[in-house]
Amino acid sequence: MDSFNRENSAWCITDGSAGMVSQVKGLALAMKLDYTLKEVKLNFPWNILPVGIVPILSSAFSNLFDFKKTNPPKFIITCGRKSVYLSLFLKRKYKNKVVTIHIQNPKSKFDEFDAIISPKHDKIDLPNSYTTNLAINHISENLIKSEMEKFSDVISFDDRPICLVLLGGQSNNYKFDEVELERLIERIKNIKKNQEIRFFFLFSRRTEKKIIDKINTEFNKSDIVWSDTKSNPYLALLGFSKYIICTSDSVSMISEAIVSMKSVYVFRLSSVKSKNRIEDFNDFISSAGLVRKLENKLNEFKHDYINETAIIASKLRNKFK
Known part of the structure; x- marks a missing residue:
């Protein structure tokens, strides 16, 4: 990623689990971003503690070298508890040079994210939050x-x-x-x-x-x-x-x-x-x-679900032009 269009690029960061990768990848694709999938690796005790209990230091990450860039991508898209630490760390380091978007409930430091996307059952209603009925994903x-x-x-x-x-x-x-x-x-x-x-x-x-x-x-x-x-x-x-x-x-x-x-x-x-x-x-x-x-018989049925990933992506693109 040495030569890239910073304004149209993203790091998509998770703990590597398939469900979380699908969510960050799905949002990046819907936003039409060039993205790189990355995995955060935490040291003890950050790897077992909820965010907010101990300070977020560079020593929290065993692979921080993967994220050292003088010119990072504009968008940092994260999903899951472990990636909350890195999103906050990178935002504090790069400040307004990056836009941090967290998928799921970060459960701490809500105001330090540029955007939070969470499912309805998390019951988050903040100026920087967006609510979906289903999980963001990359299925098309x-x-x-x-x-x-x-x-x-x-x-x-x-x-x-x-x-x-x-x-x-x-x-x-x-x-x-x-x-x-x-x-x-x-x-x-x-x-x-x-x-x-x-x-x-x-x-x-x-x-x-x-x-x-x-x-x-x-x-x-x-x-x-x-x-x-x-x-x-x-x-x-x-x-x-x-x-x-x-x-x-x-x-x-x-x-x-x-x-x-x-x-x-x-x-x-x-x-x-x-x-x-x-x-x-x-x-x-x-x-x-x-x-x-699930009962004892399967019947075909239809529903009218509309792709929320595309809707949220459009809103974020317009907000962070």
């Missing part, structure tokens, strides 16, 4: 079509419609143990009794091995349990599938499924918290008709 019709072409010779087809099953994992908000898995397996088996559908299972990096092994045991002979770690047909299957089932633990995963404009069903895991913001998100998208609760 053209991207899905391109991936479908790549995997058209890899994925075998028959007369049965495809249902993509996206499995998350145990988290601070949800249980995903053997009991929850048995509930999901029973639900899918009931659907298979009622309908001729081919299920295609994909896993997130949080999915435990015992969950993957059990799904393999139950469905590997009759359906497709993807195990090739060198290629990922996820985006292609957003296009090939007629139905999508998501576990309820990932806002990003569910949002991307909705944006594909397919019929999305959510399997509600048991919450481990009495106040769970992701439950608020799942309640909202259900009441808005964007998804349906």
Whole structure:
């Protein structure tokens, strides 16, 4: 990035997780920016503490050399807790030379960001904040079509419609143990009794091995349990599938499924918290008709979701000309 148009460039910074990368990348693409994906790496104790408890020093970062530029890009787009530290550090260093945009709730120092984009369930209403119903993401019709072409010779087809099953994992908000898995397996088996559908299972990096092994045991002979770690047909299957089932633990995963404009069903895991913001998100998208609760039959349905990523990107472009 030694020769670049600074005014039209961005660093997109996350902890490397797929959901967060999708969000920063999606915003940069929608803003028509030349972007570089970067990963922040924190030292102890910053890597375990919430923002605001200890000062943000250069020693907080083990890879600060990745961000040393006399002429940085105009836009710093970040997502997630770890990147909050770096966004604040870079803003204090470069001041008005950079525009900092944070995706998700930074939970601290709200007024030090030029813009904050957060989902409705975070309940942030500030002069510099923008609210979305779904998570910002990089999913588009053209991207899905391109991936479908790549995997058209890899994925075998028959007369049965495809249902993509996206499995998350145990988290601070949800249980995903053997009991929850048995509930999901029973639900899918009931659907298979009622309908001729081919299920295609994909896993997130949080999915435990015992969950993957059990799904393999139950469905590997009759359906497709993807195990090739060198290629990922996820985006292609957003296009090939007629139905999508998501576990309820990932806002990003569910949002991307909705944006594909397919019929999305959510399997509600048991919450481990009495106040769970992701439950608020799942309640909202259900009441808005964007998804349906997973029962014993799948029906095709339509919704009128409008791409919020493009709308927010346009507002930010106009504000920070």
